[in-house]
Amino acid sequence: MDQKTQQPASEDRSEDRTARSAPAECARCGATSENLPITWTCSVEGGERLYFCDYCGRTHLRSIEGRLNSAWW
Ligand SMILES: [Zn+2]
Numbered sequence: 001m002d003q004k005t006q007q008p009a010s011e012d013r014s015e016d017r018t019a020r021s022a023p024a025e026c027a028r029c030g031a032t033s034e035n036l037p038i039t040w041t042c043s044v045e046g047g048e049r050l051y052f053c054d055y056c057g058r059t060h061l062r063s064i065e066g067r068l069n070s071a072w073w
Pocket residue numbers: 026027028029030031052053054055056057
């Protein structure tokens with residue numbers, strides 16, 4: 001299934017696949033998990049996909065939903 005099909009958007013699906021198979025790392029506290037837990041939060045900042053662990057996701061939920069870059073936290 002390696003056919004080259006045009007992706008409708010520049011959204012990186014390959015990155016998405018990588019996230020599922022590779023360890024996820026929290027962009028805030030650096031916690032890692034073998035698989036991306038459903039409780040983790042995904043935030044896109046400047047086109048880059050960042051993940052936040054359960055704790056950081058809850059702590060900074062408002063900032064994440066407000067689409068503020070983590071640099072502002
Ligand atoms: Zn964290």
